[in-house]
Amino acid sequence: MKKIFWKIAKAYTVAEYDEGIEEMRQYDLGVYETLMEKNPQACSRAYFTGTACCEDVHNNFSEIYNNTINTAREMPLVEMLETIRRLAMNCRAVAGANGQFDVRENNVGHSVHMTRRTCTCRKWDMTGIPCRHALRVIMHMKWKSDDYVSDWYLTSKWRATYENSISPVTGMRFWRKTDETRIQPPTRPESKGRKKKQKRIKGKNESPKKKRKVQCGEESPKKLKASRERRTMTCGHCGITGHNAFKCPNSGASVYRKPKKNTLSQGEGPNQESQV
Numbered sequence: 001m002k003k004i005f006w007k008i009a010k011a012y013t014v015a016e017y018d019e020g021i022e023e024m025r026q027y028d029l030g031v032y033e034t035l036m037e038k039n040p041q042a043c044s045r046a047y048f049t050g051t052a053c054c055e056d057v058h059n060n061f062s063e064i065y066n067n068t069i070n071t072a073r074e075m076p077l078v079e080m081l082e083t084i085r086r087l088a089m090n091c092r093a094v095a096g097a098n099g100q101f102d103v104r105e106n107n108v109g110h111s112v113h114m115t116r117r118t119c120t121c122r123k124w125d126m127t128g129i130p131c132r133h134a135l136r137v138i139m140h141m142k143w144k145s146d147d148y149v150s151d152w153y154l155t156s157k158w159r160a161t162y163e164n165s166i167s168p169v170t171g172m173r174f175w176r177k178t179d180e181t182r183i184q185p186p187t188r189p190e191s192k193g194r195k196k197k198q199k200r201i202k203g204k205n206e207s208p209k210k211k212r213k214v215q216c217g218e219e220s221p222k223k224l225k226a227s228r229e230r231r232t233m234t235c236g237h238c239g240i241t242g243h244n245a246f247k248c249p250n251s252g253a254s255v256y257r258k259p260k261k262n263t264l265s266q267g268e269g270p271n272q273e274s275q276v
Contacts, residue, residue, distance in 0.1 A: 001027065009044055009057045017046040091136040103133040112137055117148060128152055 004027060008020035021040070025032040041047045045055055072083035094102040099115035110133045112119045123131040128150025130138060138145050151157055236245040243249070 001031065008040055011044055011046045014046050017041075017044050091133060093133075093137045093140045101137045103136050105133065114148070117150075 004020060004023050008017060008024065011017040011020055021032075024035060043057060045057060048055070068087060069080075069084055072080045072087075075083060091103050091105045093112075094104070096102055099113060101112045101114065103110045103112050110120045112124075112133050114134070114137060117130075117134075118125050119131050119133050121131055121133060123129075124134050130145060130148045134148065135145060137143075138148065232241055233244055234241050235243050235248050235250075237248040238250040240250070
């Protein structure tokens with residue numbers, strides 16, 4: 001079937017075309033009737049004119065065009081037409097002297113200097129990569145685009161950056177002495193007092209104060225820092241209230257000791273305070 005079909009399409013004369021059609025009818029009548037409904041004369045060389053000077057019967061050009069505008073087909077009408085217009089828009093390059101080219105885009109002229117690797121749009125100057133105007137010249141002259149990329153993108157430049165290592169430095173003992181003024185370190189303010197120790201950072205589960213049980217129906221009390229207010233201070237040296245042992249004025253007094261409580265023993269009565 002495939003061989004008969006291409007015989008009809010590639011026939012140069014009407015006689016060859018008719019022979020192919022007859023072979024198709026004898027091979028499969030159903031396929032023959034379907035083929036005649038599609039007007040096979042439109043895809044046969046036998047009915048081509050000599051104006052186009054083209055014998056190609058394939059549809060590759062239409063396939064390429066459809067693949068190019070495939071993304072634009074999914075857009076609204078105005079955006080689709082604008083996308084197709086941009087795809088069909090091309091730059092035109094006109095050669096000048098000394099490596100200069102005049103590239104026209106949207107009726108705007110751009111001067112491209114291939115020797116200096118510059119363009120009036122300055123994109124090539126800033127990035128080191130040929131802009132679209134320079135690429136138009138490269139494609140027009142059939143040059144290689146890689147030859148016009150800046151050397152800073154080459155691997156050889158990257159390797160040259162790390163080619164030399166840091167040179168070793170001898171110790172101060174081997175330095176040559178000079179008569180120049182010796183540079184002194186800057187002065188620092190003297191610190192006063194002992195250096196404060198950093199307090200231990202408490203964990204998340206640690207509380208800075210004791211917790212109190214909350215009665216039923218009572219709101220939870222706010223966490224307040226413990227205070228020394230209303231606390232009676234007793235000196236541990238002389239036993240007198242109102243001051244502590246650090247500020248005790250009775251330096252000659254005997255050391256005060258707290259009374260011990262007697263424990264109940266078997267057969268004894270209630271506790272009695274011991275005399276100091």
